Amino acid sequence: MGNTDQAVLEKKKPLEEVVKKYPASRENLISILQEVQDAYGYLSRESINGIGRYLNLPASKIYGVATFYNQFKLNAPGKIQIQVCRGTACHVKGSFELLETVKRALGIDVGETTKDGAFSLETVACLGGCSIAPVITANGKFFGRLDKKKVEDLIAKWKQGGVEE
Amino acid sequence: MSGIFIGMGTCGLATGAGKVKTAVEKWAQAHSMKLPITPTGCIGYCQVEPIMDVVTDGGVRVSYSNVTPEVADFILDETLVCKNYKLDGILGQFRGPKSPLPGVPFLDEHPYFKKQVKYVLRNCGVINPESLSDYKAAGGFQGLEKALGMGQQKTADEVLKSGLRGRGGAGFPTGKKWAMALANPSDKKYLICNADEGDPGAFMDRSILEGDVFSVLEGMMIAGFAIGADEGIVYCRAEYPLAIERLIMGIDMLRKEGILGKKVGKSGFQFDIRIKKGAGAFVCGEETALMASVEGRRGMPRPRPPFPAKSGLFGKPTIINNVETLANVSHIMREGAEKFASIGTATSKGTKVFALTGKVKNTGLVEVPMGMTLREVIFDIGGGIPNGKAYKAVQIGGPSGGCIPTEHLDIQIDYETLKTVGAIMGSGGLVVMDEDTCMVDVAHFFLDFITKESCGKCIPCREGTKRLYEIVESIVSPYSKMASEEENLLRFNKIMNMEELAQVIKDTSLCALGQTAPNPVLSTLRFFKKEYEAHIYDRKCPAHQCKGLLKYEIDTNVCTGCTACARKCPTQAIVGERKKAHYIVDEKCVRCGTCADVCRFGAVKVS
Numbered sequence: 067m068g069n070t071d072q073a074v075l076e077k078k079k080p081l082e083e084v085v086k087k088y089p090a091s092r093e094n095l096i097s098i099l100q101e102v103q104d105a106y107g108y109l110s111r112e113s114i115n116g117i118g119r120y121l122n123l124p125a126s127k128i129y130g131v132a133t134f135y136n137q138f139k140l141n142a143p144g145k146i147q148i149q150v151c152r153g154t155a156c157h158v159k160g161s162f163e164l165l166e167t168v169k170r171a172l173g174i175d176v177g178e179t180t181k182d183g184a185f186s187l188e189t190v191a192c193l194g195g196c197s198i199a200p201v202i203t204a205n206g207k208f209f210g211r212l213d214k215k216k217v218e219d220l221i222a223k224w225k226q227g228g229v230e231e
Numbered sequence: 232m233s234g235i236f237i238g239m240g241t242c243g244l245a246t247g248a249g250k251v252k253t254a255v256e257k258w259a260q261a262h263s264m265k266l267p268i269t270p271t272g273c274i275g276y277c278q279v280e281p282i283m284d285v286v287t288d289g290g291v292r293v294s295y296s297n298v299t300p301e302v303a304d305f306i307l308d309e310t311l312v313c314k315n316y317k318l319d320g321i322l323g324q325f326r327g328p329k330s331p332l333p334g335v336p337f338l339d340e341h342p343y344f345k346k347q348v349k350y351v352l353r354n355c356g357v358i359n360p361e362s363l364s365d366y367k368a369a370g371g372f373q374g375l376e377k378a379l380g381m382g383q384q385k386t387a388d389e390v391l392k393s394g395l396r397g398r399g400g401a402g403f404p405t406g407k408k409w410a411m412a413l414a415n416p417s418d419k420k421y422l423i424c425n426a427d428e429g430d431p432g433a434f435m436d437r438s439i440l441e442g443d444v445f446s447v448l449e450g451m452m453i454a455g456f457a458i459g460a461d462e463g464i465v466y467c468r469a470e471y472p473l474a475i476e477r478l479i480m481g482i483d484m485l486r487k488e489g490i491l492g493k494k495v496g497k498s499g500f501q502f503d504i505r506i507k508k509g510a511g512a513f514v515c516g517e518e519t520a521l522m523a524s525v526e527g528r529r530g531m532p533r534p535r536p537p538f539p540a541k542s543g544l545f546g547k548p549t550i551i552n553n554v555e556t557l558a559n560v561s562h563i564m565r566e567g568a569e570k571f572a573s574i575g576t577a578t579s580k581g582t583k584v585f586a587l588t589g590k591v592k593n594t595g596l597v598e599v600p601m602g603m604t605l606r607e608v609i610f611d612i613g614g615g616i617p618n619g620k621a622y623k624a625v626q627i628g629g630p631s632g633g634c635i636p637t638e639h640l641d642i643q644i645d646y647e648t649l650k651t652v653g654a655i656m657g658s659g660g661l662v663v664m665d666e667d668t669c670m671v672d673v674a675h676f677f678l679d680f681i682t683k684e685s686c687g688k689c690i691p692c693r694e695g696t697k698r699l700y701e702i703v704e705s706i707v708s709p710y711s712k713m714a715s716e717e718e719n720l721l722r723f724n725k726i727m728n729m730e731e732l733a734q735v736i737k738d739t740s741l742c743a744l745g746q747t748a749p750n751p752v753l754s755t756l757r758f759f760k761k762e763y764e765a766h767i768y769d770r771k772c773p774a775h776q777c778k779g780l781l782k783y784e785i786d787t788n789v790c791t792g793c794t795a796c797a798r799k800c801p802t803q804a805i806v807g808e809r810k811k812a813h814y815i816v817d818e819k820c821v822r823c824g825t826c827a828d829v830c831r832f833g834a835v836k837v838s
Contacts, residue, residue: 092526093526093527095527096507096527097507097527100469100508100510131527134512134529134686135510135512137469137511152431153431153432154432154589154626154630154660155431155432155586155588156431157673158590158662158663158664158668159590166823167823170823190470191431191680191684192428192430192431192432192434193470194241194437194468194471196431196433196434196586196588196594197242197586197587197594198242198245198277198594199588199589199594208241208244208245209245210245211246214828
């Protein structure tokens with residue numbers, strides 16, 4: 067964990083600043099976790115301890131909440147975060163194939179980050195883009211009506227130079 | 232004066248609406264023309280996004296589909312310069328106060344829209360969702376005004392009279408729910424808008440929030456007034472960034488206008504709304520789990536009673552209504568209960584929005600009156616199955632629902648009729664499946680989803696769905712994966728108990744998630760027993776979808792030895808010399824299908 071905690075320290079905004087947006091009450095735990103993840107990209111052990119001090123809650127309770135919800139990441143994600151939608155409509159239109167293709171192209175499994183820290187991959191239950199299925203997102207940007215070939219091309223492009231055109 | 236409307240919901244943006252907007256701006260600059268561009272939500276015809284509307288000099292709005300930046304230039308040249316409106320990709324002209332263009336079809340006569348009744352989606356894709364004055368011009372906040380004039384009880388009565396039932400899935404009469412909360416005196420009450428659209432395959436709530444956010448906020452205010460709440464919470468999925476953005480903007484604007492956060496009119500009614508972002512848990516669609524999540528805890532349901540209307544969020548009376556329900560409320564209050572009740576069937580009133588997706592020609596959001604048949608929705612509006620394939624089933628109601636085969640296509644869509652065929656209305660996802668979809672694979676997919684989303688509180692759901700998943704997993708596993716003959720026998724033993732296990736989960740789970748979890752299995756078993764049997768006895772997947780049961784082979788008579796497949800195979804499972812027939816080593820093959828895709832001679836056979 068040493069390295070990842072270091073990464074938190076390097077960021078400009080200290081944790082105290084980030085959590086301050088919400089009053090110190092249990093009710094705001096999920097919002098605070100979301101805010102911290104937005105700021106640092108994930109929830110490090112250091113952040114969770116810090117939130118615990120702020121809310122006066124044991125870290126175990128916070129882990130309990132953080133691991134319950136799909137949104138929270140406990141490991142540093144890659145620079146480009148790819149989400150493959152595994153909703154019903156996407157499944158019927160071949161998102162399983164798509165996922166396998168992405169896995170092969172990046173050489174990682176779901177929930178992992180590439181060694182160079184460039185890509186991380188996760189699946190989501192539904193992105194709500196069912197009408198343009200199958201859908202994936204890269205850093206929140208939607209890409210719809212995909213097939214194996216298009217995904218391979220997209221990833222090749224991203225490997226060259228980021229998601230933005 | 233002319234102007235441009237561009238559909239810029241999530242689906243529009245994903246298909247390039249942003250680039251179209253830039254192209255229009257450039258075109259206007261080049262022609263030194265003032266061309267105001269209004270971004271709208273989604274009109275529902277997502278299949279042909281991006282959609283661009285051109286308002287002519289005469290004030291008539293004409294809609295065009297599949298617009299790329301190049302096409303946009305062409306359309307602008309033709310319509311605004313040459314006054315030529317009948318172009319490729321035209322959807323039709325809007326009906327309006329201005330005299331219509333001769334010879335141009337009307338939008339509401341387009342086959343996709345003809346059978347639809349736009350009640351709750353009326354503003355989506357039509358007005359600018361970021362403009363409060365546009366919403367007011369469309370009749371916005373008249374419903375709230377009327378409610379404030381009528382008083383709490385009468386408002387609840389009016390909604391009860393309209394026959395509106397919860398659009399989130401269960402279909403409980405909304406007015407009845409409100410009356411329960413109103414009858415519980417308390418110093419504090421909450422109104423929660425459930426925008427945690429977890430059902431994979433449904434996206435109408437996202438579309439309404441993106442395209443007509445004020446109708447939801449107004450509905451929340453009416454509901455809050457009716458039950459005596461002073462605080463509203465929107466529990467919205469974090470996966471819907473644009474919807475959240477619209478909510479934040481809408482609430483801000485209403486606060487500035489003094490509609491939220493201050494006393495409204497003479498009634499003394501004061502209401503404020505805040506947003507809680509969901510963190511991605513399907514179970515949080517369940518009322519009590521949702522409230523646990525709002526309180527900052529793990530989203531686990533609790534037994535009911537006490538019902539939330541009595542003791543809900545922080546122990547106070549709470550009403551939870553779905554996005555579509557609340558949007559309906561605004562229109563019902565403005566236009567009166569009778570108009571709403573005149574649409575639909577005896578027990579299911581009004582319209583329902585369906586997300587039509589999957590293997591169907593026209594995907595998108597469709598709003599139809601209750602009582603329409605599934606066949607009309609899928610074949611008349613949806614245009615049927617693409618690529619000449621045959622219809623197999625439609626999955627309605629998501630992971631809690633069921634599939635409906637051809638023989639039941641003519642049933643009416645309403646809460647009761649759907650139950651008779653083992654499905655539910657749910658939130659309105661309609662995923663169409665064709666002959667290439669394997670129903671066992673669909674059951675497998677849903678069980679995988681449910682086992683991941685089960686909160687783990689009660690044993691039938693936590694353990695039972697896992698066991699059920701294992702059984703279906705064993706059905707789609709090849710004989711070669713069995714460690715011993717004993718395991719193979721056990722597989723049969725388990726399969727024989729599958730239905731019973733499903734029934735036990737159904738009967739004994741704590742919340743609706745568990746109680747409906749076996750539905751996909753039960754309903755596919757009911758209508759597609761033959762497919763299960765093919766998997767169980769023959770270890771074959773008739774639709775070629777279950778990877779484990781597929782076998783890839785190269786026809787040595789057809790293979791030319793071009794080595795294309797061998798080079799592309801990710802696991803080096805293909806061997807053979809150049810210019811000689813190749814072979815697939817079955818043990819190494821991961822069944823990715825790459826070889827079949829790259830083979831130009833059709834030599835790779837799948838069985």
